[in-house]
Amino acid sequence: MDIAFTPEQDAYRARLREWLDDNYDPHWDGDHFRGPRDEAQNFALQADWERKLHAGGYNGIHWPKQYGGQGLTIVEHFIVMEELGRLAAPEGINSIGRELVGPILLDAGTEGQKARFVPRILSLEDIWCQGFSEPNAGSDLASVTTHARRDNEGWVIDGQKVWTSYAQFSDWCILLARTDRDAPKHKGLTLFLVPTDTPGLVIRPLRQMTARQEFNELFLDGVRIPDDYRLGPVNEGWQVTNRVLAFERGTTRLYRQARFANELRALAARAERSEAAAGDEAVTFGRLHAGLQVLRQHNLRIVSRVAAGAKIGPEASLQKLAWSHLHQDIMRAAGDVLGEAFLTEPAAERFRETYLQSRAETIYAGTSEVQRSIIADRVLNLPRPKSRTRNEGAS
Amino acid sequence: MTLAFFRDSDETLLAESVRKSFAACLSGRMPDDETLAPDVVRTVGEQGLVMPVTGGETGMTLVQAAIVLEEAGRVQLPFPLMESILAATAFDAEGGAPPDVLLSGQATASVITLDETSPAWPDFEETAIAAQTARWLVGVLSETAGGGSTILLENPADRLDIDAAPAFDLTVPLCRVSGDLEAPGNRRIGNDLRSIAYVLAAADLLGAASALFDTSVAYMRDREQFGHPIGSYQALRHRAADDWVRLEDIRAAVEYAAALYDTGLHDAEADRDTVLEAARIAKAKASEFAPLIAENAIQYHGGAGFTWDFGLHFALRRIRRLSLTFGSADHHYRRIGQAFLAGARDDRRATQGA
Numbered sequence: 001m002d003i004a005f006t007p008e009q010d011a012y013r014a015r016l017r018e019w020l021d022d023n024y025d026p027h028w029d030g031d032h033f034r035g036p037r038d039e040a041q042n043f044a045l046q047a048d049w050e051r052k053l054h055a056g057g058y059n060g061i062h063w064p065k066q067y068g069g070q071g072l073t074i075v076e077h078f079i080v081m082e083e084l085g086r087l088a089a090p091e092g093i094n095s096i097g098r099e100l101v102g103p104i105l106l107d108a109g110t111e112g113q114k115a116r117f118v119p120r121i122l123s124l125e126d127i128w129c130q131g132f133s134e135p136n137a138g139s140d141l142a143s144v145t146t147h148a149r150r151d152n153e154g155w156v157i158d159g160q161k162v163w164t165s166y167a168q169f170s171d172w173c174i175l176l177a178r179t180d181r182d183a184p185k186h187k188g189l190t191l192f193l194v195p196t197d198t199p200g201l202v203i204r205p206l207r208q209m210t211a212r213q214e215f216n217e218l219f220l221d222g223v224r225i226p227d228d229y230r231l232g233p234v235n236e237g238w239q240v241t242n243r244v245l246a247f248e249r250g251t252t253r254l255y256r257q258a259r260f261a262n263e264l265r266a267l268a269a270r271a272e273r274s275e276a277a278a279g280d281e282a283v284t285f286g287r288l289h290a291g292l293q294v295l296r297q298h299n300l301r302i303v304s305r306v307a308a309g310a311k312i313g314p315e316a317s318l319q320k321l322a323w324s325h326l327h328q329d330i331m332r333a334a335g336d337v338l339g340e341a342f343l344t345e346p347a348a349e350r351f352r353e354t355y356l357q358s359r360a361e362t363i364y365a366g367t368s369e370v371q372r373s374i375i376a377d378r379v380l381n382l383p384r385p386k387s388r389t390r391n392e393g394a395s
Numbered sequence: 396m397t398l399a400f401f402r403d404s405d406e407t408l409l410a411e412s413v414r415k416s417f418a419a420c421l422s423g424r425m426p427d428d429e430t431l432a433p434d435v436v437r438t439v440g441e442q443g444l445v446m447p448v449t450g451g452e453t454g455m456t457l458v459q460a461a462i463v464l465e466e467a468g469r470v471q472l473p474f475p476l477m478e479s480i481l482a483a484t485a486f487d488a489e490g491g492a493p494p495d496v497l498l499s500g501q502a503t504a505s506v507i508t509l510d511e512t513s514p515a516w517p518d519f520e521e522t523a524i525a526a527q528t529a530r531w532l533v534g535v536l537s538e539t540a541g542g543g544s545t546i547l548l549e550n551p552a553d554r555l556d557i558d559a560a561p562a563f564d565l566t567v568p569l570c571r572v573s574g575d576l577e578a579p580g581n582r583r584i585g586n587d588l589r590s591i592a593y594v595l596a597a598a599d600l601l602g603a604a605s606a607l608f609d610t611s612v613a614y615m616r617d618r619e620q621f622g623h624p625i626g627s628y629q630a631l632r633h634r635a636a637d638d639w640v641r642l643e644d645i646r647a648a649v650e651y652a653a654a655l656y657d658t659g660l661h662d663a664e665a666d667r668d669t670v671l672e673a674a675r676i677a678k679a680k681a682s683e684f685a686p687l688i689a690e691n692a693i694q695y696h697g698g699a700g701f702t703w704d705f706g707l708h709f710a711l712r713r714i715r716r717l718s719l720t721f722g723s724a725d726h727h728y729r730r731i732g733q734a735f736l737a738g739a740r741d742d743r744r745a746t747q748g749a
Contacts, residue, residue: 001654001657002397002399075398269739282729283725283728283732286729286731287728287732289731289735290648290679294680297647297650298643298644301400304399307398308399318643322640369633372633372637373636375636376636380635380639382626382631382635383626383627384627385627386623
């Protein structure tokens, strides 16, 4: 067992810290933690930051050099994620591109698709959104009904998608559509790459409970795309997606532990000024800090396993459950610790909005209930429920 | 050398061989079986399980010691193993070799954690296991300002009051130890054994909880009610998934604290506070979650789980005892939180001063 970083890795972290000292601006923690309320301004500010990261060589850390990545390992990726999280820097406006589309392209794309799309994800020339969920296909993602049919050399797509973050700012959408209505539901799905300015595609913003409008509904009415924009084999979209997501679920949220730690430190700094901060709050902070340390240990475990060449499978569900519920615990504690100041202090806005935002985290990327079913099926090998022959998958 | 936060092949081998030797030793007997004692002593001696935690050639690493204790917890080994390992470590810290009878398991030690800041000091009254028969008593000063130290004393039964406590954990005799620690004959040892004690107690908890959980999962696959295995019902599947997550939390915390301690053994610059915090996290997580896992295990087994002969209660009892000794979950969370809040205070002063 070895939990130490190499001297080279420590030096990499030190250089990154210097770079961040010189380049990290504006600061997103404190009162400006999520940027301006105006979505367009907010988007522009975050996009600038992500371009700066890319120019500095801190985007696509463990992606191949030939597709615009840095060609380093998962350990350097982890270091960058930790340092960005420590400053509560934004996770990036193109996270769907980096965390979903890029990995799927690298796994299942044609050489032409990889060369064309992957570098433009990192350089932010293309921003991506995800057209997976539908009004009647949430946790049960495999029952999507959006339909793509062959038409000469291409495809015609009809249907509706929902919970499509940042679609209004996106150039492309990765879309999961049914291509065989007669096959079992997991075996008739295909992935497509759809330009968002294609005629017939309409984007309508959807306001979330935080009052922000990052989500959208997507309506597709006779949207025509060439076959070049099909990603992976026909009718294997579900298999491709799950193979990649099982892995990605373990490695894409490494950033979050460090950002939550930033939030807990900020809460501790406010706690002492609060009237409500009496009593046994040391136990509360001790429990949450311990939870964050254990979350980091799980991160180290996953990073170690990937660095050793292991494939991450269902144990990534542990990661998803751990970070999402811990974050909700921290944000609930913010109210308990601050008392009325949580409601009234202008400077507590970070905790108010994040409290609301954290409710989404046990829902998206596979609800907690889906994660528990994955663990029960594939880690514990418990018997499958009689009403369900196949596992829920990922979204 | 690269990041490898998982067991290497030697560590896996150690776990397997210790597990095998304990299984052979118990050979199906319950951990309160009175015929066990000589076999347990022989196994402990033959396997060389009592060694100082030094990381050097004469001892073992804390990662190795934690592996041994996890296996001891799995079978609820009726032997004060972590206590004897702590005594061996105290002897080693003094610069002397641990006595052969300690290493062979023929003579054993008992451990108490002492609060030097308590008003009654140096009078004390603490809970320990197997103190009546212990050749040595190790007093781990738990909350000394500026870092702990250790008291080692011989033949405690001759010099302190030891009263048997009600039998709750049936795998080791619990007792109350009281007296005056300023009495002559006590050896003060500079070394701080707190991190070792917390990690090894947590490892024992991890092992006992793992064993109960494994038994539960197997039972849920076989046991049928309403015409289906009970493990196919979501109420139990999801509860079991949560238990598995808790178990992995404890495992990560124990292994990380042990590995961090071992890193510090070779690095004089290592931050002792960080090591102690990691050890507290391990003990706190284990003390919080192991009882939950154990209580759920009884529930999964229904009526069978509540019977004496099914034997789940041995692990439940041991887990409850260990979760309340060497610092409860709340005790350690409070200490961790106090240090965290003090750090946040210092951060703010630094910011305001800038």
